[in-house]
Amino acid sequence: MELTRARTVQAPPLGCDPADLAQVEAVVSASGTSFGKGMRILPPDRRYGMYAVYAFCRLVDDVADDDGAAEDKEARLEAWRQRIADLYAGKTHDALDRVLAVVIARFGLRQADFEAVIDGMMMDARGPVVAPDEAVFDLYCDRVASAVGRLSVRVFGDASEEADRVAYHLGRALQITNILRDVAEDSRLGRLYLPRELLTRFNVPLDPARAPRAQGLEGVCRVLAGRARDHFRAAHRAMARCNRLAMRPARLMGATYGAILTAQERQGWRHPERRVSLSRPRKLLIAVRALVG
Structure with a gap:
């Protein structure tokens, strides 16, 4: 009788869709920093958790640093504030949202800390x-x-x-x-x-x-x-x-x-x-x- 070995299928980090994880990691890679390499010391779930947090920070920071009128940047940051509120209300809109929602639930992240980051970017955005x-x-x-x-x-x-x-x-x-x-x-x-x-x-x-x-x-x-x-x-x-x-x-x-x-x-x-x-x-x-x- 021929014996077959059962293959172990490893679940993706955080149980998220691999395509969503790839999009989040792409934001980290595009930043050009060594952050991604530094987080490789973490196990996969925590590593991708940090990728999601970094992606959020990177994107709101990009809003503050963009050229353009202060009013426009403030409006875009307020949109991010609403987006974070939506996550805590169980609503997601894209890959980053879906991964962040899991990270928030898994690690007990506080809404006030996300909002504080947005407030900091608002200080730069206003001038x-x-x-x-x-x-x-x-x-x-x-x-x-x-x-x-x-x-x-x-x-x-x-x-x-x-x-x-x-x-x-x-x-x-x-x-x-x-x-x-x-x-x-x-x-x-x-x-x-x-x-x-x-x-x-x-x-x-x-x-x-x-x-x-x-x-x-x-x-x-x-x-x-x-x-x-x-x-x-x-x-x-x-x-x-x-x-x-x-x-x-x-x-x-x-x-x-x-x-x-x-x-x-x-x-x-x-x-x-x-x-x-x-x-x-x-x-x-x-x-x-x-x-x-």
């Missing part, structure tokens, strides 16, 4: 952010970074208060690092995210075109770099009280951005147009240390 006061600066960092973190830690596998604390601090650390690295690029877009109080303290003009050339810029950025360091340390203390496996992607992001901040501090801000970056071998070494340390 360039120029020298916000400290309260608005912190609110912006929370909406565009820490809110994404609050969604992410749940997909990673930890929905505890300590995980939210990781999101609070790590999100701010990453966003401040990005702002410090992109001072010159943002100025060309008419943006100046550095806090008004610090700019005034160091006699830096509240003008995106003039601020990058001001002598006091170094002092402003050194203060903010120290603030980012404080947030990195607080995030790592909170990580130690979280599910260790779930925090692997957070440790990786923290280590990578911490190294970028170190490189920026070494270079300084006398020539902010020289954007710092990490070599591939350096990134690999950082990843290994973060994941096994």
Whole structure:
């Protein structure tokens, strides 16, 4: 008698239609970032969960960055707010919606965190952010970074208060690092995210075109770099009280951005147009240390 082996048919991640998953992954791939590669450390369900969260963030960010009238961008972002509300009411319209609906249910994602991300994009859409006061600066960092973190830690596998604390601090650390690295690029877009109080303290003009050339810029950025360091340390203390496996992607992001901040501090801000970056071998070494340390 000839014996036949039963073939095991592996279910697609999250139980979603493979075509829907492919469309979501295509948004990630089209972004040109290393995000997709970084999320390969996650098991398939969580990896595609993060792809869906990233795709949402990427698409609303594209609205804020598009050319066009502020009114048009605001209307498109309000459409996204309604789209998120529809998901929580059980209504879906396309591939991303269908995958996000599963991710929301599987990982317990909160509607308020999606809405906070949209609110952050709305701040950019209404006109360039120029020298916000400290309260608005912190609110912006929370909406565009820490809110994404609050969604992410749940997909990673930890929905505890300590995980939210990781999101609070790590999100701010990453966003401040990005702002410090992109001072010159943002100025060309008419943006100046550095806090008004610090700019005034160091006699830096509240003008995106003039601020990058001001002598006091170094002092402003050194203060903010120290603030980012404080947030990195607080995030790592909170990580130690979280599910260790779930925090692997957070440790990786923290280590990578911490190294970028170190490189920026070494270079300084006398020539902010020289954007710092990490070599591939350096990134690999950082990843290994973060994941096994």
